[in-house]
Amino acid sequence: MNRGGPFDAIVIGASAGGVEALGVLLPALPGRLRIPVLVVLHQPRDRPSLLVEVFAGRCALPVHEAEDKQILGSGAIHFAPPDYHLLVDVGPRIALSVDPPLHFSRPSIDVLFESAAELWGQRLLAVLLTGANADGAAGIACVARHGGTTVVQSPAHARHAVMPASALAAHPGVDHVLDLPQIAALLAGLDAPATD
Amino acid sequence: MDAALSPDPAVEWEALPGFLEAVYARYHYDFRGYAQSSLKRRLRTAMLHSGERTLAQLQQRVLADATHFAQLLGFLTVQVSELFRDPPFWLALRTQVMPMLRTFPSLKIWLAGCSSGEEVWTMAILLKEEGLLSRAVLYATDINASALARAEAGIYGIDRIPGFTGNHQRAGGKAPLSDYYSAAYGHVVFDKALKRHVVFADHSLATDSVFAEVQLVCCRNVLIYFDRPLQDRALALFREALCHNGFLGLGSKETLRFSAHAAAFDVVAAHERLYQKKRS
Numbered sequence: 268m269n270r271g272g273p274f275d276a277i278v279i280g281a282s283a284g285g286v287e288a289l290g291v292l293l294p295a296l297p298g299r300l301r302i303p304v305l306v307v308l309h310q311p312r313d314r315p316s317l318l319v320e321v322f323a324g325r326c327a328l329p330v331h332e333a334e335d336k337q338i339l340g341s342g343a344i345h346f347a348p349p350d351y352h353l354l355v356d357v358g359p360r361i362a363l364s365v366d367p368p369l370h371f372s373r374p375s376i377d378v379l380f381e382s383a384a385e386l387w388g389q390r391l392l393a394v395l396l397t398g399a400n401a402d403g404a405a406g407i408a409c410v411a412r413h414g415g416t417t418v419v420q421s422p423a424h425a426r427h428a429v430m431p432a433s434a435l436a437a438h439p440g441v442d443h444v445l446d447l448p449q450i451a452a453l454l455a456g457l458d459a460p461a462t463d
Numbered sequence: 464m465d466a467a468l469s470p471d472p473a474v475e476w477e478a479l480p481g482f483l484e485a486v487y488a489r490y491h492y493d494f495r496g497y498a499q500s501s502l503k504r505r506l507r508t509a510m511l512h513s514g515e516r517t518l519a520q521l522q523q524r525v526l527a528d529a530t531h532f533a534q535l536l537g538f539l540t541v542q543v544s545e546l547f548r549d550p551p552f553w554l555a556l557r558t559q560v561m562p563m564l565r566t567f568p569s570l571k572i573w574l575a576g577c578s579s580g581e582e583v584w585t586m587a588i589l590l591k592e593e594g595l596l597s598r599a600v601l602y603a604t605d606i607n608a609s610a611l612a613r614a615e616a617g618i619y620g621i622d623r624i625p626g627f628t629g630n631h632q633r634a635g636g637k638a639p640l641s642d643y644y645s646a647a648y649g650h651v652v653f654d655k656a657l658k659r660h661v662v663f664a665d666h667s668l669a670t671d672s673v674f675a676e677v678q679l680v681c682c683r684n685v686l687i688y689f690d691r692p693l694q695d696r697a698l699a700l701f702r703e704a705l706c707h708n709g710f711l712g713l714g715s716k717e718t719l720r721f722s723a724h725a726a727a728f729d730v731v732a733a734h735e736r737l738y739q740k741k742r743s
Contacts, residue, residue, distance in 0.1 A: 313629075334716065334718070335716050336694075348716055351716055352501075354501060354504070356498055356499050356500045357499065362498045362500045362501060362687070363687050363716050364500075364504075364687060364688065365542070365543070365684045365687070365714075366501060366505070366541060366543075367541065381504075385500075385503070386500075
């Protein structure tokens with residue numbers, strides 16, 4: 268089955284400046300997309316996330332906070348809950364963990380990207396956006412090693428350049444280095460008619 | 464621990480079931496029902512730490528050397544909690560469950576998967592503040608003996624105290640948290656008097672059975688590491704251990720909703736994941 272063009276899943280990571288960037292990208296995802304979109308955004312850990320409320324009305328896809336063991340079936344956006352790592356298991360289904368923070372971050376982008384890379388291999392699209400630390404760099408390199416497609420926001424156009432620049436340093440062979448409108452256009456094109 | 468860990472693509476994960484079988488056969492620790500993504504991540508961390516490149520190498524060392532297995536066990540059961548982690552849970556326990564627990568002449572409470580003890584000390588302090596500690600027994604169980612030893616010692620880094628204190632206040636704390644510990648040499652030690660009511664014991668939710676009837680079970684952020692069948696096994700133990708109208712507290716992202724045991728419980732506080740066993 269080929270429900271998202273060449274991809275079975277999309278993972279997106281962002282930190283400082285991320286809400287604004289996601290505000291451009293997530294509404295661009297077409298409602299006909301039949302693959303899961305998993306998002307890690309670094310947030311304060313000690314209060315409930317408002318991301319679902321913020322994005323639900325603006326996106327064509329349903330928006331959820333990720334639930335442990337939830338089966339990833341049809342098209343939907345799943346945000347990592349604050350203070351939990353978001354991973355994926357065979358099923359495919361969501362797996363949450365309270366393992367120690369990585370880069371002082373829980374959820375960590377690396378944790379999501381690495382588990383998604385292992386599960387989906389070359390049928391994964393990984394997008395890393397603005398941020399002020401190096402989380403996601405190892406994750407992007409891992410997605411690439413497993414044959415997935417990597418997209419990094421151009422540091423020159425990112426609100427905070429450290430995160431995308433770290434990823435480019437860790438993996439110079441990133442497939443696409445783009446500004447936000449270009450990434451939005453790429454995502455919007457993902458519902459191109461199935462080829463099989 | 465906060466290091467960037469790159470997964471080694473060379474790890475032959477197809478050998479994982481055999482590895483887990485071998486560990487179970489040799490040591491009777493059963494990780495076969497653990498959710499794979501976190502288990503793999505923890506194994507990778509352990510292998511990076513001790514320098515094995517393949518599961519086969521790890522298996523060889525672990526089977527030959529019980530000390531190495533103990534070290535691996537530390538990685539596989541790593542759990543970092545806090546005192547009063549998730550304050551709304553403890554506040555709901557205080558305001559909605561404690562008044563009912565007060566009606567029992569004696570109280571038994573099971574803290575399953577207590578790891579290094581943060582929730583044990585949390586529960587003891589909560590019971591003390593609610594005037595219930597003197598008639599309570601807490602069973603604090605875990606599969607990791609060295610974590611249990613840390614739990615029993617009740618010693619934590621002083622850098623963690625501001626977080627603990629804020630949590631305690633948001634959980635409706637009735638006295639300063641500093642009433643319950645003394646500080647020395649960069650650490651705090653919790654009041655040994657709280658511990659007189661705690662029994663620390665080795666117990667596995669994967670292989671052991673029920674050991675007592677209890678009025679409250681707390682098992683928070685343990686079930687997320689289990690696959691569905693193992694989750695159901697653990698929940699069956701809790702259901703069997705609980706008296707009629709006994710209470711169950713889970714982690715904030717764990718739910719009974721999809722479990723085989725959902726019908727046996729009423730929801731006390733949905734968001735705080737507090738449940739009450741129905742009178743059968």
